[in-house]
Amino acid sequence: MRTEQLQWCTKIPGELINSNGVHVWRAFLDVSTDEFERLSRFLSADELARARRFHFESDQKRFIIARGILRKILGRYLGWSPDKLRFEYTSHGKPMLATDAGNDNLCFNLSHSAAFALYAVTYNKKIGIDIERLRDDVALGQIAQNFFSQGEINSLEKINKNKRAGLFFQYWTRKEAFVKAMGEGISFPMNQCDVSLLNGNFLSPVILSGENSESSCLHVQDLFPGDGYAAAIATEGGDLDISWWHYSL
Template identity: 40%
Template sequence: MGEIEIKSVESLNWIFYDMPTLKIDGVHIYRISLVEEAHRIREFQALLSLDEQIQANRYLKKQDQDRFTISKAALRIILSRYMDIAPKALLFDVDTGKKPFVKSNRTFFFNISHSSDWALIAVSNMEVGIDIEFVKPDFVASDIVQEYFSQDEISYLNSQHTATAFFKLWTRKEAFLKATGQGIGDHLKFTPSLTGVHQLNADLYGYQHNWKVLGFMLNSDYACAVATASDLIFFLEYWM
């Protein structure tokens, strides 16, 4: 039976590094402003595959189409730097757990999440999952907590009475399930999210090794979390 260690960090030091080198046992997290990059939308559209362009056009609002396009293009640009290949030349597929991968290179792991005006992309040499959620001030958590949270988590949320507390726990659950490739709908209620060390049921998650989940706030409006296998040293770097 494996373990999951959940921590949070209060302040981040985002640094810029234009020629990334993936350190051993490291996770590189990129933040992308979907507002500041909107002026490059035509450039980004040209990088997408036909399937990705079709996906973008399924969104009814142009703003949502652009956010999707920027996120996917940013992923291609970032991965291309690691793999020394043109962004448009990258070919993606999904595994049995619906986790995307680059067909020509299975040594890199990555995950992407976007919400409202921001996207996060994580790149690693180990399994990784990332999630970002815009904290809706008027969000009513009581409508869904019974279905997706344990009794201890519900007690914690009841003591906090804030939307921020809800999304902090939610992103931790999502990041972990994305890292394991099980999908958001699988075992959400049984996925730990409170700070501390928790035992994992191998029958549910299928993984025997340990995991770490780090929760953080991008700013006061966005709750985030990253999850990765932790049987080796856990390392994070942040880029602007």
């Protein structure tokens, strides 16, 4: 079944995810002033300091809201108050729950674009998620030349012009989800990873190196968060039980 046919459930999950489960949460970041105040109280001093470093107030607010919701979602699984969670960061900036805090090996990743945030939560697995608002005001061709494989560039050039931005962001979100699952940053050679070959619902990105290529052990799947957006999730292992939830405050 294609994921666009699935419902984003509003009912709160009745049980904790099993070891093979992945919960994907979708949230809207436009919230009332009261809710913004409530969410901001969950953030740590370093998160609030980071928020203040954003130049635009709208970016500060989005960061605070997305982090506040992240804390509420993770707090549900752990049975903790959202303000009690502590994060650690890899050298590439990937946030994880602090290892010394008895967090049951809960793994997560998040992404935000315009009014949406997506969160992926699972146990003991590499996980990455990405969402992008579709737009055609960016130099798609030039970005593709720098970050896409030759096969991906060929597919983009062949497709009807009015579908090009959609395909571009589908590839882009697959790549970012893949890179984020690995915990790498933008320094990863994205043009060495081909995400154009879907196998059923799942896709194993192919890592190209010289004459050789090898399939990654990560699987990528497209998500359909709403009109005008592209999104993808990358996880370790293909036999996963993924479910979709819409977060309501």
